[in-house]
Amino acid sequence: MIAQIGAVTMINLRSIPQRWGMSLATIFSIALVVVVLLGFLSMANGFRATINGSGADDIAIMLRSGAQAELNSGFGRDTVRLIETAPGIAQTEDDRPLLSAELYVIADGRRRASGTDANLPLRGVGAEAARLRDGFTLLGGRMFAEGSNELVVGEGVIREYEGFDLGQTIRLGQNEWNVVGVFSTGGSVFDSEIWADVGVIQNLYQRGNAFQSMRVRLTRPEAIEELRAYVENEPRLDLDVNNEREYFAQSVGGTQDLIMFVGWPLAIIMAVGAFAGAWNAMYASVDARLREIATLRAIGFAGFPAFVGTMVESVMLALIGGVIGAVFTYFVFNGISASTLGGASFTQVVFSFAVTPASIVSGMALALIVGFFGGFVPAIRAANAPLLAVHG
Numbered sequence: 321m322i323a324q325i326g327a328v329t330m331i332n333l334r335s336i337p338q339r340w341g342m343s344l345a346t347i348f349s350i351a352l353v354v355v356v357l358l359g360f361l362s363m364a365n366g367f368r369a370t371i372n373g374s375g376a377d378d379i380a381i382m383l384r385s386g387a388q389a390e391l392n393s394g395f396g397r398d399t400v401r402l403i404e405t406a407p408g409i410a411q412t413e414d415d416r417p418l419l420s421a422e423l424y425v426i427a428d429g430r431r432r433a434s435g436t437d438a439n440l441p442l443r444g445v446g447a448e449a450a451r452l453r454d455g456f457t458l459l460g461g462r463m464f465a466e467g468s469n470e471l472v473v474g475e476g477v478i479r480e481y482e483g484f485d486l487g488q489t490i491r492l493g494q495n496e497w498n499v500v501g502v503f504s505t506g507g508s509v510f511d512s513e514i515w516a517d518v519g520v521i522q523n524l525y526q527r528g529n530a531f532q533s534m535r536v537r538l539t540r541p542e543a544i545e546e547l548r549a550y551v552e553n554e555p556r557l558d559l560d561v562n563n564e565r566e567y568f569a570q571s572v573g574g575t576q577d578l579i580m581f582v583g584w585p586l587a588i589i590m591a592v593g594a595f596a597g598a599w600n601a602m603y604a605s606v607d608a609r610l611r612e613i614a615t616l617r618a619i620g621f622a623g624f625p626a627f628v629g630t631m632v633e634s635v636m637l638a639l640i641g642g643v644i645g646a647v648f649t650y651f652v653f654n655g656i657s658a659s660t661l662g663g664a665s666f667t668q669v670v671f672s673f674a675v676t677p678a679s680i681v682s683g684m685a686l687a688l689i690v691g692f693f694g695g696f697v698p699a700i701r702a703a704n705a706p707l708l709a710v711h712g
Contacts, residue, residue: 342600347641349594350690354645354683357587361679362653370671374508375564376454377541382534382551382559390424393532395559397421400534402557406550408543409536412448418537420446423521423530427492427514429481440477441513442492444521452535453505460486461501466517472501474511476670479657484514495524509568512670535564591686594641595694630699631692638691642684649683650675 375381382403387393400421403409410418423444431438443449450456450463464470473484483490488499497516505511522528538544541563548561654675 343637346594346637346694347644350638350641350687351645351648353587353590353594353690354642354687355649356590357686358646358649358675358679358683359653359673360587361682362649362673362675365674365676365679366671367669369674370507370509370669371568374505374510374568375566377563377565378538378543379452379454379564380536380538380544380547380561381564381567382536382561383532385558385560387560390422390532391426394530395534396531397529399557399559400531402554403534403536403551403559406536406547408538408546408550410539418448418451419534420449420452420536421518421531421534422446422449423518423525423527424532425521425525429477430483431480432482433480438481440481442521443513443515444518445515446518449515449535450503452537453508453510455504455506455508456510457504459502459504461499463501464515464517465500467519468517469495469497469520470500470516471497472503472515473499474513474670475502475504476511476657477514478502480670493524507672509669534559587686591690594690624703627699627703630702631695634695634699635688635691638687638694639684641691642687645687646675646680646683650680 383390383393384395400419403419404417406417412418425442425444426439427442429438429440430436447466458472459475461472464472471484471490477484478486484499486499486502490497490499492514503511503515518531522530536547538547544561544563551557551559551561653673656673657670
């Protein structure tokens with residue numbers, strides 16, 4: 321039986337060039353399915369990596385109670401003063417609380433690749449903002465001067481949008497700004513932001529003494545409970561206190577789910593089409609070799625080797641298509657820069673596509689499933705080829 325299976329399988333594989341048109345169509349359709357799936361998965365992987373790399377367990381972010389995002393939050397300077405005396409907050413070298421009260425507004429940007437407009441986050445920050453972002457480094461230039469129309473921009477902004485190169489002057493709204501520095505936070509969402517002095521933002525955008533968020537460095541991650549207790553017991557405070565890492569996962573993570581929700585159904589729909597193509601190709605393969613299969617049956621070959629040989633052929637075509645799709649996706653998409661709306665902030669988050677081993681396994685699995693089911697019924701037909709076909 322093993323010898324028969326090997327013989328029939330080799331006959332099937334060697335005859336593939338005789339049906340190169342149908343075989344190539346099957347390989348191409350399966351490769352396309354894998355490209356689509358891996359494209360969406362690499363997008364989700366890259367976005368997830370950006371979000372997971374954002375925030376820290378020893379950073380607390382505070383918004384007005386009930387606010388789901390910085391855009392719909394707001395509080396005054398009195399609130400900041402009350403937090404400055406709260407327990408659990410780390411101190412600077414000169415015994416000041418390590419915190420940054422910030423303002424978040426939307427600015428216009430233009431994508432380099434397409435020339436289309438996009439919403440960018442312009443953040444007004446305090447002097448300690450950089451120390452509240454783990455991994456912050458200046459890649460070029462310097463920090464903005466207090467009270468000036470100067471910007472420092474994340475490397476993601478430089479990569480995706482025009483007009484923000486170091487030394488350039490750019491108009492945002494009614495105001496002109498000088499780009500004096502470029503920073504990186506190691507690929508976090510902060511790399512998609514533009515920073516300026518919070519007092520200047522308050523003045524130019526007519527926000528008075530208002531802030532929208534406040535970040536504090538905790539003495540230790542567990543100290544957030546002390547801070548929460550203080551806020552809850554202080555009647556003059558109306559704030560929600562969150563761990564920064566969890567805040568980003570909740571506020572932006574829905575975008576990742578949306579990418580997956582679109583990617584998998586689309587890939588499955590295309591897989592159905594590839595399945596139909598594989599089915600037709602394998603039926604054509606069996607029909608072309610029906611006399612050959614019947615002859616083998618007549619000289620003593622069982623039906624099972626014909627079944628296995630047809631299945632191997634179908635799975636082999638699917639495997640080739642899967643490999644081509646995976647290789648193409650890796651070299652075309654892996655590491656490519658992109659941006660998408662980041663949840664409730666209505667601004668763009670810059671990230672890089674990431675084709676991971678796990679996503680490649682998912683793509684190959686889908687390809688093999690298509691090949692298996694596409695060849696199953698034609699394989700049954702091959703196994704039951706009538707002996708009369710010899711004389712057909």
